[in-house]
Amino acid sequence: MSRNEVEMPGERKRHAPRGSNAKPLTGIREVARLAGVSVGTVSNVLNRPDKVSEATLARVEQVIERLDFVPNRGAADLRTGRSRMIGLVVPDITNPFFADVARGAVDAAGQQGYVVVLCNCDQDIDKQNGYLDVLEEQRVAGVLINPIGAIPSGLSRLRDRGSGVVLVDRSAKLSDYSSAAVDDVRGGQVAIEHLLGLGAKRIALVNGPTSLRQCSDRRRGARRALSAAGRSADDLIEVVNSTMTIHAGVSAVDQLLALDSTPDAVFCTNDLLAIGVTRALAQVGRDVPGDVAVMGYDDVDLAAEAPVPLTSIGQPKYELGHVATELLLKELPMGADAKHERVVFQPHLTVRNSTTATP
Amino acid sequence: MSRNEVEMPGERKRHAPRGSNAKPLTGIREVARLAGVSVGTVSNVLNRPDKVSEATLARVEQVIERLDFVPNRGAADLRTGRSRMIGLVVPDITNPFFADVARGAVDAAGQQGYVVVLCNCDQDIDKQNGYLDVLEEQRVAGVLINPIGAIPSGLSRLRDRGSGVVLVDRSAKLSDYSSAAVDDVRGGQVAIEHLLGLGAKRIALVNGPTSLRQCSDRRRGARRALSAAGRSADDLIEVVNSTMTIHAGVSAVDQLLALDSTPDAVFCTNDLLAIGVTRALAQVGRDVPGDVAVMGYDDVDLAAEAPVPLTSIGQPKYELGHVATELLLKELPMGADAKHERVVFQPHLTVRNSTTATP
DNA sequence: CTGAAAGCGCTAACAC
DNA sequence: GTGTTAGCGCTTTCAG
Numbered sequence: 001m002s003r004n005e006v007e008m009p010g011e012r013k014r015h016a017p018r019g020s021n022a023k024p025l026t027g028i029r030e031v032a033r034l035a036g037v038s039v040g041t042v043s044n045v046l047n048r049p050d051k052v053s054e055a056t057l058a059r060v061e062q063v064i065e066r067l068d069f070v071p072n073r074g075a076a077d078l079r080t081g082r083s084r085m086i087g088l089v090v091p092d093i094t095n096p097f098f099a100d101v102a103r104g105a106v107d108a109a110g111q112q113g114y115v116v117v118l119c120n121c122d123q124d125i126d127k128q129n130g131y132l133d134v135l136e137e138q139r140v141a142g143v144l145i146n147p148i149g150a151i152p153s154g155l156s157r158l159r160d161r162g163s164g165v166v167l168v169d170r171s172a173k174l175s176d177y178s179s180a181a182v183d184d185v186r187g188g189q190v191a192i193e194h195l196l197g198l199g200a201k202r203i204a205l206v207n208g209p210t211s212l213r214q215c216s217d218r219r220r221g222a223r224r225a226l227s228a229a230g231r232s233a234d235d236l237i238e239v240v241n242s243t244m245t246i247h248a249g250v251s252a253v254d255q256l257l258a259l260d261s262t263p264d265a266v267f268c269t270n271d272l273l274a275i276g277v278t279r280a281l282a283q284v285g286r287d288v289p290g291d292v293a294v295m296g297y298d299d300v301d302l303a304a305e306a307p308v309p310l311t312s313i314g315q316p317k318y319e320l321g322h323v324a325t326e327l328l329l330k331e332l333p334m335g336a337d338a339k340h341e342r343v344v345f346q347p348h349l350t351v352r353n354s355t356t357a358t359p
Numbered sequence: 360m361s362r363n364e365v366e367m368p369g370e371r372k373r374h375a376p377r378g379s380n381a382k383p384l385t386g387i388r389e390v391a392r393l394a395g396v397s398v399g400t401v402s403n404v405l406n407r408p409d410k411v412s413e414a415t416l417a418r419v420e421q422v423i424e425r426l427d428f429v430p431n432r433g434a435a436d437l438r439t440g441r442s443r444m445i446g447l448v449v450p451d452i453t454n455p456f457f458a459d460v461a462r463g464a465v466d467a468a469g470q471q472g473y474v475v476v477l478c479n480c481d482q483d484i485d486k487q488n489g490y491l492d493v494l495e496e497q498r499v500a501g502v503l504i505n506p507i508g509a510i511p512s513g514l515s516r517l518r519d520r521g522s523g524v525v526l527v528d529r530s531a532k533l534s535d536y537s538s539a540a541v542d543d544v545r546g547g548q549v550a551i552e553h554l555l556g557l558g559a560k561r562i563a564l565v566n567g568p569t570s571l572r573q574c575s576d577r578r579r580g581a582r583r584a585l586s587a588a589g590r591s592a593d594d595l596i597e598v599v600n601s602t603m604t605i606h607a608g609v610s611a612v613d614q615l616l617a618l619d620s621t622p623d624a625v626f627c628t629n630d631l632l633a634i635g636v637t638r639a640l641a642q643v644g645r646d647v648p649g650d651v652a653v654m655g656y657d658d659v660d661l662a663a664e665a666p667v668p669l670t671s672i673g674q675p676k677y678e679l680g681h682v683a684t685e686l687l688l689k690e691l692p693m694g695a696d697a698k699h700e701r702v703v704f705q706p707h708l709t710v711r712n713s714t715t716a717t718p
Numbered sequence: 719c720t721g722a723a724a725g726c727g728c729t730a731a732c733a734c
Numbered sequence: 735g736t737g738t739t740a741g742c743g744c745t746t747t748c749a750g
Contacts, residue, residue, distance in 0.1 A: 434727035
């Protein structure tokens with residue numbers, strides 16, 4: 001590699017440390033020099049190729065190729081004032097729900113040339129707020145967030161600084177943020193409607209902690225369906241568990257069996273609970289769905305492969321992340337006076353053997 | 360699945376006007392002006408507070424506070440030439456293994472002030488290479504990657520441009536990249552040793568596609584353990600499946616039962632297969648572990664909660680991501696002449712009821 | 719259609 | 735200690 005004396009026509013000698021070049025010195029400027037054009041032109045071939053003559057275009061592109069030149073996006077971002085990265089803030093990427101959301105978000109972002117930085121809060125509010133600060137320093141174009149508790153105040157600062165914000169799986173009734181969420185109330189309703197349609201008389205709800213919005217929403221939907229069917233919402237037998245595991249489902253059955261008359265249908269607010277319930281029921285000789293119909297929620301992969309394939313309510317997780325991102329990207333150019341919109345996805349029922357022997 | 364959009368009236372609240380000037384002009388310069396110091400000093404309070412006098416420090420910090428000033432990391436990165444972001448390239452973030460790796464990586468990165476951009480390839484090599492290009496444009500500090508096929512050539516370009524590269528869950532025997540991986544050969548070996556220790560005579564391996572490195576490695580370990588115990592590696596009965604699902608496990612049992620004499624122990628290369636095998640065995644009246652011991656691999660949450668709790672080989676997933684990141688961060692300052700190291704994690708055995716009735 | 723020039727916000731020498 | 739200053743690599747008027 002020979003050292004070539006860089007001779008600038010424009011007489012810029014005010015720069016000392018460039019006399020003896022040890023650096024590969026690749027940049028738009030070097031491309032311009034080698035192609036015999038100005039940096040402005042190179043910038044044009046990069047961003048507005050249509051505004052450059054065929055000849056120059058070809059020549060510049062060739063040099064770019066030869067030099068292995070790759071534009072520095074960071075520099076461009078600094079100059080234009082807007083970054084091409086968006087932050088995704090989730091409570092736990094290890095939760096399959098959020099992993100799917102992330103996949104949707106990453107895809108949608110990628111399609112528009114954006115990159116997503118993953119912020120995993122581990123259910124910790126302080127960590128969440130810390131990430132918000134980091135994202136602020138990074139001057140992200142926007143943030144997608146499923147806030148852990150209340151809407152963090154950091155979000156408004158982010159927005160004041162020009163970043164977009166959209167809430168994921170969290171409606172924003174009172175706050176003025178766009179959001180994409182799935183309708184859990186509806187999910188609970190659909191579940192009970194299904195059970196009712198099967199002719200269920202005594203329905204039980206096996207729930208998780210009602211402090212979780214999803215749990216309370218699904219419960220609300222369940223009660224609503226009962227009322228809508230002309231029955232008292234209080235007919236719903238409820239068992240709440242502090243965790244939503246198979247084990248919790250198993251023990252829930254103890255409570256169910258202790259009742260005066262056993263329910264003939266049970267709606268579990270997630271699939272693990274349902275699997276536990278099904279198993280425990282089988283152990284005491286109750287047939288599913290013969291004696292009692294059981295359904296779950298989430299429609300995880302496992303649901304279809306359970307000993308008795310599980311009827312479940314699925315959520316469009318990927319779409320959630322995807323649409324949330326598109327929402328964000330869409331309101332970016334509108335700046336401060338963007339109209340915020342809320343899109344609500346509907347959960348959907350997948351019927352399997354656990355509620356109907358012959359699906 | 361319908362989707363309805365509701366428009367919310369957008370309310371915009373801008374920050375209070377900075378000073379009485381027209382421009383929102385917030386930046387190190389504005390801080391300097393209001394604090395009556397030079398930009399250099401402000402930069403110092405930001406990066407080297409110890410080099411600033413108590414008085415000035417306090418004054419500048421107060422102005423920073425008042426202005427809600429947050430430094431622009433992108434600008435700093437451009438200036439210093441090194442970015443504070445690292446790319447994480449995985450085949451599928453939806454795979455619990457990689458979700459955990461991601462969590463480890465994000466944590467480790469965050470601790471050092473780095474941010475991780477998530478690149479999800481969906482098992483698509485082109486997509487993977489596309490991300491490598493994007494990361495190159497972003498001039499990331501480094502990339503963590505679990506390459507889909509062969510080591511992508513993009514990695515060397517990345518490195519030439521100054522980014523660090525470390526392979527995740529992929530050893531790099533021939534290539535000169537650092538790596539963090541878990542020893543799957545060892546895992547297979549440990550599994551068989553466990554079964555042998557239980558007194559197993561006829562051992563079966565229920566495997567996934569051997570085109571997957573994990574599958575072939577585990578198989579290799581299994582055979583090795585057999586040899587080490589003075590038995591022929593060919594004593595190992597093998598069933599390979601194209602998928603690694605519960606269903607595949609169920610059908611594997613058909614093949615097992617068709618043998619002259621049924622095995623008394625089976626090692627499945629993942630937990631889903633093992634669950635399927637256990638279930639199918641139960642259906643034909645074989646007791647687990649009484650008649651046949653069954654074990655899985657991965658030690659997913661589900662393993663402990665299976666109908667008969669599953670003995671399984673677990674991998675330190677979080678640590679993998681964490682250490683890979685630390686490896687990367689460590690070799691960053693060393694630049695081109697970093698010595699590359701490979702860290703190998705050992706999988707570990709968790710014994711449950713599926714191999715020993717009384718654990 | 720192309721070139722020249724002015725920075726984006728910040729850091730890092732060097733001077734005082 | 736603190737101020738000055740020259741850019742990092744790129745986009746973007748504004749002339750020609």
